[in-house]
Amino acid sequence: MDTSRSASVPAVEMRGIVKRFQDVVANDRVDFTLLPGEIHALLGENGAGKTTLMRILYGLYHADQGEIWVRGQPATIRSPKDAIARGIGMVTQHFALVPPLTVAENVILGHTSGIRVDLAEARRRVAAAAQRLRIPVDPGARVRDLSVGERQRVEILKALYRGAQVLILDEPTAVLVPQEVEALFASLRRLRDSGLSVVFISHKLHEVMALCDRVTVLRQGRVVGTVSVAETDRNTLARMMVGRLIQPVSRPAHPAGHRVLLRLDRLSARDDRGLLAVKEVSLAVRAGEILGLAGVSGNGQTELAQVLDGTRPAESGRVLVDGQEVPTGDPVALMAAGIGRIPEDRHESVVAELTVAENMVLEHLDEFVRNGTLDREAIHRHAARLIQQYQIRARPEDPIRTLSGGNMQKVILARVLERAPKVLVVAQPTRGLDVGATEYVRGKLVEQRERGAAILLISEDLDEILELSDRIAVIYEGHIVAILSGEEADPERLGLLMSGAALRAEARPPGGM
Amino acid sequence: MGIRVERAPAPLWIRPLLPLLAVLLTFVITAGLVMAVGVNPFTAYYYFIVEPLAGRVSAIEVLVKATPLLLTGAAVTFAFVGGYWNIGAEGQLYAGATAATAVGLLMEGVPSWLAIPAVVLAGFVAGVLWALPPALMKVKLAIDEVVTTLLLNSVALFGVSALLNGPWRNPISQWPQSPEIAASAIFPRLIPRTRLHLGFLLAIAIILVLWFVINRTAFGLRMRAVGLGPRAARFAGIRVERTVLTAALVSGGIAGVAGASQLAGIHYSLIEAISPGYGYTGIIVATLGTLNMVGVALAALFIGLIDTGAQTVSRALGVPVYLGDVIQATLLLVTLSVLLFQFYRIRWGRRAG
Ligand SMILES: Nc1ncnc2c1ncn2[C@@H]1O[C@H](COP(=O)(O)OP(=O)(O)OP(=O)(O)O)[C@@H](O)[C@H]1O
Ligand SMILES: [Mg+2]
Numbered sequence: 065m066d067t068s069r070s071a072s073v074p075a076v077e078m079r080g081i082v083k084r085f086q087d088v089v090a091n092d093r094v095d096f097t098l099l100p101g102e103i104h105a106l107l108g109e110n111g112a113g114k115t116t117l118m119r120i121l122y123g124l125y126h127a128d129q130g131e132i133w134v135r136g137q138p139a140t141i142r143s144p145k146d147a148i149a150r151g152i153g154m155v156t157q158h159f160a161l162v163p164p165l166t167v168a169e170n171v172i173l174g175h176t177s178g179i180r181v182d183l184a185e186a187r188r189r190v191a192a193a194a195q196r197l198r199i200p201v202d203p204g205a206r207v208r209d210l211s212v213g214e215r216q217r218v219e220i221l222k223a224l225y226r227g228a229q230v231l232i233l234d235e236p237t238a239v240l241v242p243q244e245v246e247a248l249f250a251s252l253r254r255l256r257d258s259g260l261s262v263v264f265i266s267h268k269l270h271e272v273m274a275l276c277d278r279v280t281v282l283r284q285g286r287v288v289g290t291v292s293v294a295e296t297d298r299n300t301l302a303r304m305m306v307g308r309l310i311q312p313v314s315r316p317a318h319p320a321g322h323r324v325l326l327r328l329d330r331l332s333a334r335d336d337r338g339l340l341a342v343k344e345v346s347l348a349v350r351a352g353e354i355l356g357l358a359g360v361s362g363n364g365q366t367e368l369a370q371v372l373d374g375t376r377p378a379e380s381g382r383v384l385v386d387g388q389e390v391p392t393g394d395p396v397a398l399m400a401a402g403i404g405r406i407p408e409d410r411h412e413s414v415v416a417e418l419t420v421a422e423n424m425v426l427e428h429l430d431e432f433v434r435n436g437t438l439d440r441e442a443i444h445r446h447a448a449r450l451i452q453q454y455q456i457r458a459r460p461e462d463p464i465r466t467l468s469g470g471n472m473q474k475v476i477l478a479r480v481l482e483r484a485p486k487v488l489v490v491a492q493p494t495r496g497l498d499v500g501a502t503e504y505v506r507g508k509l510v511e512q513r514e515r516g517a518a519i520l521l522i523s524e525d526l527d528e529i530l531e532l533s534d535r536i537a538v539i540y541e542g543h544i545v546a547i548l549s550g551e552e553a554d555p556e557r558l559g560l561l562m563s564g565a566a567l568r569a570e571a572r573p574p575g576g577m
Numbered sequence: 578m579g580i581r582v583e584r585a586p587a588p589l590w591i592r593p594l595l596p597l598l599a600v601l602l603t604f605v606i607t608a609g610l611v612m613a614v615g616v617n618p619f620t621a622y623y624y625f626i627v628e629p630l631a632g633r634v635s636a637i638e639v640l641v642k643a644t645p646l647l648l649t650g651a652a653v654t655f656a657f658v659g660g661y662w663n664i665g666a667e668g669q670l671y672a673g674a675t676a677a678t679a680v681g682l683l684m685e686g687v688p689s690w691l692a693i694p695a696v697v698l699a700g701f702v703a704g705v706l707w708a709l710p711p712a713l714m715k716v717k718l719a720i721d722e723v724v725t726t727l728l729l730n731s732v733a734l735f736g737v738s739a740l741l742n743g744p745w746r747n748p749i750s751q752w753p754q755s756p757e758i759a760a761s762a763i764f765p766r767l768i769p770r771t772r773l774h775l776g777f778l779l780a781i782a783i784i785l786v787l788w789f790v791i792n793r794t795a796f797g798l799r800m801r802a803v804g805l806g807p808r809a810a811r812f813a814g815i816r817v818e819r820t821v822l823t824a825a826l827v828s829g830g831i832a833g834v835a836g837a838s839q840l841a842g843i844h845y846s847l848i849e850a851i852s853p854g855y856g857y858t859g860i861i862v863a864t865l866g867t868l869n870m871v872g873v874a875l876a877a878l879f880i881g882l883i884d885t886g887a888q889t890v891s892r893a894l895g896v897p898v899y900l901g902d903v904i905q906a907t908l909l910l911v912t913l914s915v916l917l918f919q920f921y922r923i924r925w926g927r928r929a930g
Contacts, residue, residue: 375812395814407812415806418798426802426813429795437793 073136075100075230075261076121076152081130083116090116091127092285098230103252103262105272105293107305108282109498110468114265115157117282118232121263122154123147134230153223154232157496159215163208167201171222193225199251211362213244220251224260231255232263237271238496241360241524242559249275267498269298270527281305306500318514320534321351323386325518326403326487331381332542333367341367343542344381349487349518354509356533357522360562364542365522366408369491372520373405374398385487399427404485408492408522410472416465420456421447423464424479450478455504470501477508488512491522506532526555540564596865596876599912606911607904614896624893625886625904635885637771643881644842645670645852647780648835649859650866650873651787652704652828657868658791659824660804665711665726666832667856668733669704673833674840675737676703678745678847681758681840692762696841697779697834704833705826707733712825716818722825730856738849745847755847764842776838781874783831788870800824832856861909867916880905 076098083091090113098104106114119125121132123141132139134150141147147154161170168190169183190203199221207215216236223231233252237245252262252275264276272279273293281288281304288304326349335341341364349355359365370376372383377393384390385401392398398405407413414423424447425432432439432446447460456474458467464475473493480488490509494502509532513519523529529536530553537547538561546561608618629635649666656663680699684692711725741753748756764775791797802810803820811817839851862880866872887901 373812374814375808395812399814405812412806412808413812415802415809417805418802422798422802426798426810426815429798433795437789438795438798440793 073100074098074133075135077133078117078121079131079133081117081120081132082128083113083120083125084128089285091120094130094282094285094287096280096287097290098261098263099278100229100261101256101259102277103256103264103275105276105279106263106265106282107267107269107272107279107301109305109500110470111284112282112305112498113285114282115234118154118234118263118265121147122152122232124154148226148228151227151229152232153226153228153230155216155219155223155234155236157234157238159219161207161215161218163206165207166203167205167207167210167218167221168203170207170218171203171225175226190221190225194221197221197224197251198254199224200247212239213241213248213361216240216248217251224255229259230261230263232265234265235267235496236264237266237268239361241562242526242555243360243563245271267496267502269301269499272301273298283307302499305498318352320353321516323351324348325351325386326489326520327382327384327387329382329384331368331371331383332379333364333371333376334379335364335367340379341542342371342379345539345542345544347520347537347544347547349520351486351516351518352513353534354513354519354521354532356529356536357520357539358526358529358536358558358562359524359539361524363539363562365491365524365539368539369408369489369522372398372403372489373407375407395427402486404480404483404488404517406473406476406480406488406490406493408495410469410476413476414464414472417463419447419461420451420458420464420467420475421460423475424450427479428483450475450482454478469496470498470504473497473501473505477505481508481512484515484517486517488517488519489522490519492524493521494523494525494528526558529558530555538562595915595918596867596872596912599865599908599915600879602915603904603908603911607907610903611896611900614900616890616894616896621890621894621896624890625883625901628889628893629882629885634771635889637768637773639878639881639885640777641772641774641843641881642884643877644774644777644780645835645839645855646858646862646877646880647777647784647874648838649832649855650862650877651780651784651870652831652835653856653859653863654866654868654870654873655787655791655831656824656828657863658804659800659821659828660807661712661715661821661825661828662723663708663726663825663828663832664723664860665708665729665829665856666835666859667852667854668726668730669707669829669832670836670839670852670856671730671733671737672703672707673700673836674847674851675740675836676700676833677837677840678755678758681762682756684759684762687759687761689761689765692759693764693775693841696758696762697837700833700835700837700840701830702833704829704831704836706829707833708826708829712822712829715825716822734849737847737851741847741849747846753849757846758841762841763845764838772843774838774842776842779834779838783834784870784874787831791870796820796823832859835859858905861905864909864916865912883908 074097078094078096081091081094094117096117108114116125120127123143123146132141139150168187171190172186187203194201194203199217201214201217201221207218236248240248256262266272276293278290278292279301280290281301283305328345328347330344330346331342332340332344333342345368347355357365367376371378371392374393374395382389383392385403388401390397390401421443425443432443444460451458451460454474454477457471464472493505497505509519521532534550535547536550536553537544538558540562604622611618611621629639649670652666653663676699677696681696684695711722711729714720714725715722741755745755747754767773767777799815800820802815803817807817835855840847844851858880862873862876865876883901883905887898890896891898
């Protein structure tokens, strides 16, 4: 490659890109320039068109109008194959890995010549590449045994192994924990310094400020502007994205009640592989209190949340709601006891093909039956009311799969909050949501706290935990290793506890309960 | 210029047209075959589609042919909607026919108002029982029902064969054919001097009831939720196993009724050939009807028409009846391919990017 020229010629230039889906204009005359050796953020609310633009660049969609230039050459990209041939790689929100195969096999998959594959040789080459690029992965490990963060590294390695000079990352940090985010950023900075161009999609402004060189903001399919990170700040970016000012959620001081509404008593649970993932966890959440549960992903939070939403039975121990023991593994009993559940994976708590209205009543169908038949009128009215009350952008009869992440989360929130539950078990409530929707969801949680609900907030987003929690429990390898008050917690201290490093230093037993 | 296919939902108005498109494509694809047997395809399709509907007798015959398909189609659809892949309607039909024979033989001297419901009930119960083992294995042990229900079809057929060559062998003719059931257990004819019998009304009634259950009751909504998203259904507190079991057993029961209906409405005695694959055709009907009961009714009637048409064609033009089978099979493949298109769009025009 002619390096003297590549410094001035953009790595990618997209001009006048238009993309329509039915009546939605997802990209409206978008111009986008990616320079060599820069990390360029794409910002915008849910549905702004970020993913669409990048899918066009990667050949997954075809623009209705517009042109793409790669390193100064006009390019026709009709498939990911074309994109890869031009040095463009993409790591999508849903990974395209084959779980039973090893890392090395996944990396070379589709990138082999001939029929025979020398697996040992492949492993050596992948290991060499990983070392050269300083992406820590074990080429011999099976992908199904890897954490989300590790899988992501495999995806990145796969793209780079195929010679990507442009790497597109669509919300890569949405699934990562703070430590993994830091590691990813360090890798990306190194790769940038060696000449790679990166497109980085994220909803988190502080990440953009910390990592990126330039930012392009999209709103409703159009470019609002491209700015250099050095010359902007978070508020300006937020205003560009939303078109108005965003205030952080205010959390009025408010003493917690005395009644313990949710008590976990030496609760243990196994994960899908049968290993003990939650180990004798004891916690108490009082009325009017948000207890944040912080931890690096894979330390038992998912299993704990599932025990409390009824989709996983406990191995031993008890769950008490307002003093009454509730059987685990039974969603109906947990709901009846007064637990409202916002699960980690939105898509597994709604039936994609059913309508918004049907999903809103699915948990309490018996209340919508008249003379043995569904009272469809009432179901519709119910949905219309919640849609209005929670400002959901959807119609009652829309299949819920057509909703954006933010709106789907609002449906789930509406369905739960409408019943004024005593206890809320909330897992990763703002994962993948834009600033506006995040603000909305957090505001609702604070509202519930004011109302007197006991809230267990399980989140891998430390900012979220720190912003909302009255007390913070830290989980590490299934154990609660510390419980701090909101005031004494700060990111460094939490980070230390979450990594297990502080386990011996703070040898005193978990304070309080 | 070029044609591209991309993944995006097709506009809604296209969906009802897809089955029609499938029919059209099928005719185009099979035209060569029809010509190969030396017949003008347009003439053949005329006899296939139009001629059977032109005369009163043949039009009624279409309904007769559609009757078992309405039942097996409804049975399969009900299971599929609940997320249970019942490929065993054929075996359940044989079980139903066998039980209906056994009960029908006992109805000598019993009045019709009692004998006929007894025969239908026997068919239903036998179908349920035949569907029970694979359904339990699915729910309790997570053993794939596609394999087990399919395998049980052969078991049922061999069972019937054993019965007919053993205890039920016709003592006079020595044919593998059971004695005739009691006259009072035979379904009445709906129209004199045609073969249209009570089973047709029964099928229509069952389709209406199932439509109502699926679309208008809480159980139906739960069942759809289980079929479309079992994890989300479990999360919502729906008893997934119980729902799947119910869907599977009701499905088996209705397939059993199809057997009873063919026995008491058409054959009166059990024979090995009581079903030329109605249970399998029921899967075609369910798919063609896009898993909704109205569609199932239309699809069953349509296949009834093709079945009748195949005979008309062969009689009028002297082509083999098997041609009808080939066309039916082609139709299924084409329909399945065409139905995929609801998730894609075809675009013509300038390419960009
Ligand atoms: N395959 C599709 N079919 C129909 N509409 C689509 C499709 N993909 C995207 N859209 C619509 O195009 C618009 C832009 O979507 P896109 O996914 O690009 O947004 P985004 O900025 O990536 O949002 P998010 O932050 O939620 O990921 C939205 O209105 C979306 O509903
Ligand atoms: Mg996106």
